[in-house]
Amino acid sequence: MKRDGSIIMLVLIVSAVCMTVSWFALESVIMQNRIVINRYDNVQARMSLENKVAELVVTSDDADNLVKDIIYNNKPEVYKPSTFPIPIEGMEDAKGMIKFSYCDEGRLNYRLNIEGTRNSVVDSITVKGHIYSPLVDHCQDGLVTLQNRSLEYGEELNQLLDNIRSSFNTDAIDSTYFLAINYLENEVKIRAKSSGYRYIDFIRENHISKYSFWNGRIVLFKEYDGFNRDVVRLEKDTSSYSTGYVMGIIYLENGDLILSGDVDFYGIIILQNGALLKEGEEESLIKGKVIVNGFNQPDEGIKIQYDPEYTRLMARFLPGFISPTIDSIR
Incomplete structure (x- = not known):
C-alpha cells in the first residue's frame, strides 16, 4: 500500500x-x-x-x-x-x-x-x-546666380528654368494680373506709378501698342523668338508723385531688364540669359526673388530683398518652383 x-x-x-x-x-x-x-x-x-x-x-x-x-x-x-x-x-x-x-x-x-x-x-x-525647390530656395538677399556654384548646379538650374518655360500655364494665373505672354515685339516699356493704373508699351520699330492695367499686377513672360534679344524697361511714370512700383513676374528667356529711375518691383524676376541693369541715380528695390542664370551681378543701385510672401504669391504660377522636400522622417 x-x-x-x-x-x-x-x-x-x-x-x-x-x-x-x-x-x-x-x-x-x-x-x-x-x-x-x-x-x-x-x-x-x-x-x-x-x-x-x-x-x-x-x-x-x-x-x-x-x-x-x-x-x-x-x-x-x-x-x-x-x-x-x-x-x-x-x-x-x-x-x-x-x-x-x-x-x-x-x-x-x-x-x-x-x-x-x-x-x-x-x-x-x-x-x-x-x-521650394532647393535650387532656388537659398536666400542670399533674395538673389540666385551661378556665382560660386558648381557645374552640376548650373545644369540643374537650367533644367528647372527650361521646365518653367515649357510648362508655363497661363490658365493658372489670377485674372487680376495683366498678361504679356510671348508678344511679337522685342522692346517693352512698363511705366509704374504708386497707385491706380500702370501703363505698358510694346515697341516695334516706329509702332507702339499702348495698354493700361489696374493695381500694378503683371505677368510678363517672353520666350526667345530666335532673332532678337528682348529689352524690358521698368520706369517711373511722370505722373507719379512717389516711387512707382509693379508686382508680379518677369521672365525673359533671352534679354535684359532695365530699372530706370525711382521704381520698385515686388515678386519674382527670372533672367535665363540676360542682365539686371540700372539707369538713373535713384535706388530701386526688388522684394521677392531674383534668378539670374549667369555669373553677372545686378548693377549698383539695385537693392534685392528676399520677401517670403511675394515669393509665395508668384511661385504659385511657376511650374516646379514649389517642390516640397522631405528632409527628415521619423
Missing part, C-alpha cells in the same frame, strides 16, 4: 509539473503570438503612415499634395499649427497636424505629424522639409 501511495504521489507531482510546464509553454506561445501580431500591426501602421506622407507631400498631383495646396491657396499661418482628420485605410482616428515656420535665413519650411490607431496599436510619424 505504501508503494501504491508513493506511485500515486509521484504521478500527481509529475502531472502537476507537466501541467505547469504546459501552461507556461501555452502562455509563451500566446505571448509570442501577440508579439508577432503587434509587430505586424506596427509594421502595417508604419507603412500606412509612410504611404500617407508620400501622398500628402511627394505626390505630383497638386490637388492631393497637402503642402502644395496650402501654399497655392492659403497664406500659411506661420508658427500656428493646424490639426485636421486624415482618412487612412486600415487605421482609426487618424489625424494630422501641420505647422509652418521660417529658418534663420527666411526659408519657409513645414513640420507634418500624422498619427492613427490600428488594432489598438497607436503609431505616429513626423516629417520635416522645405517648400
Whole structure:
C-alpha cells in the first residue's frame, strides 16, 4: 500500500509539473503570438503612415499634395499649427497636424505629424522639409546666380528654368494680373506709378501698342523668338508723385531688364540669359526673388530683398518652383 501511495504521489507531482510546464509553454506561445501580431500591426501602421506622407507631400498631383495646396491657396499661418482628420485605410482616428515656420535665413519650411490607431496599436510619424525647390530656395538677399556654384548646379538650374518655360500655364494665373505672354515685339516699356493704373508699351520699330492695367499686377513672360534679344524697361511714370512700383513676374528667356529711375518691383524676376541693369541715380528695390542664370551681378543701385510672401504669391504660377522636400522622417 505504501508503494501504491508513493506511485500515486509521484504521478500527481509529475502531472502537476507537466501541467505547469504546459501552461507556461501555452502562455509563451500566446505571448509570442501577440508579439508577432503587434509587430505586424506596427509594421502595417508604419507603412500606412509612410504611404500617407508620400501622398500628402511627394505626390505630383497638386490637388492631393497637402503642402502644395496650402501654399497655392492659403497664406500659411506661420508658427500656428493646424490639426485636421486624415482618412487612412486600415487605421482609426487618424489625424494630422501641420505647422509652418521660417529658418534663420527666411526659408519657409513645414513640420507634418500624422498619427492613427490600428488594432489598438497607436503609431505616429513626423516629417520635416522645405517648400521650394532647393535650387532656388537659398536666400542670399533674395538673389540666385551661378556665382560660386558648381557645374552640376548650373545644369540643374537650367533644367528647372527650361521646365518653367515649357510648362508655363497661363490658365493658372489670377485674372487680376495683366498678361504679356510671348508678344511679337522685342522692346517693352512698363511705366509704374504708386497707385491706380500702370501703363505698358510694346515697341516695334516706329509702332507702339499702348495698354493700361489696374493695381500694378503683371505677368510678363517672353520666350526667345530666335532673332532678337528682348529689352524690358521698368520706369517711373511722370505722373507719379512717389516711387512707382509693379508686382508680379518677369521672365525673359533671352534679354535684359532695365530699372530706370525711382521704381520698385515686388515678386519674382527670372533672367535665363540676360542682365539686371540700372539707369538713373535713384535706388530701386526688388522684394521677392531674383534668378539670374549667369555669373553677372545686378548693377549698383539695385537693392534685392528676399520677401517670403511675394515669393509665395508668384511661385504659385511657376511650374516646379514649389517642390516640397522631405528632409527628415521619423
